[in-house]
Amino acid sequence: MQKLRPVDARQPDPAAIAEALAALKRGELVIVPTETVYGLAADDRNPAAMKKLFEVKGRPKDKPIALLAAGVGELERHGAKLPPAARRLAEKFWPGALTLVLDSPAGWLGFRIPDHPVMLALLRAWGGVLAVTSANRSGAPAATTAAAALAALEPFIALALDAGASAGGVPSSVVKVDGDRVEILREGAVAKELLK
Numbered sequence: 001m002q003k004l005r006p007v008d009a010r011q012p013d014p015a016a017i018a019e020a021l022a023a024l025k026r027g028e029l030v031i032v033p034t035e036t037v038y039g040l041a042a043d044d045r046n047p048a049a050m051k052k053l054f055e056v057k058g059r060p061k062d063k064p065i066a067l068l069a070a071g072v073g074e075l076e077r078h079g080a081k082l083p084p085a086a087r088r089l090a091e092k093f094w095p096g097a098l099t100l101v102l103d104s105p106a107g108w109l110g111f112r113i114p115d116h117p118v119m120l121a122l123l124r125a126w127g128g129v130l131a132v133t134s135a136n137r138s139g140a141p142a143a144t145t146a147a148a149a150l151a152a153l154e155p156f157i158a159l160a161l162d163a164g165a166s167a168g169g170v171p172s173s174v175v176k177v178d179g180d181r182v183e184i185l186r187e188g189a190v191a192k193e194l195l196k
Contacts, residue, residue: 004150009033009163012118017125020159024126028158029053031135031149035116036097036168036189037142038149039068040157044131053131056156058138065131066099066110066172070123075113078129079105086177089195095120097168097189101176112172118163134171144169 007016020030024041027049032039042053044067054061069075072090076082081103082090089100095115101108111129114120123130134142135149143149146162173188175195184192 003157004146004160004162006162007033007118010117012121012161012163014121016161017118017121020122020161021125023158024049024130026158027052029056029153029156031146031153031157031160032122032132033116033118033146033161033163033166034068034114034132034168035119035166036114036170036172037144037166038135038146038160039119039132040135040149040153041068041122041130041132044129050131052156053133056153057133057136059133060138064107064109065133066112067129068112068114068119068123068132069129070120071113074123074128075102075111078111080109080111083177083179085180085182089175089177089182092194093190097170097172098195099172099174101174101185103178108176110174116163118161122161142169142171 027046030041032041042049094113099110099112101110144166146160150160170189173190174186176183
């Protein structure tokens, strides 16, 4: 089977989204486009899929994976707590390249609503959150094309949705919001001056 699946970045083919959805439901890993860099997606409710995600990535088990959703409602249903400071940032930068680290029933986790038609279509079809991390080995440069991501992570990938080169090329900014306290954990696509 051809793993690299071309998909229109603006109007994703429902068949490509359905293919990715089926792979994720089987517990497979899927390379997905975002507005920042290419991501590696898995079903966060499937322990075997999450184990595979950490192993393929070479990521320490104590370093959580961000959860992406199509809207704030899905994040809240997942238990993310959005204090007023987080809501202000969400209203300003979502959908977009900002990951908010928020308190949740599973502890402090990163949440993001991406701004990419393909990723949003997949998340809407999924109906909840997906665990998504950059599609590269930990410590290696982030992949800005599906082909580069696939080459870095073969043979562990079921499918790579290829929507062309990432427009941003820089990972999301990561900010922890604890009550009124806003702490920048990683500088990224959003300038730090805008995050105060």
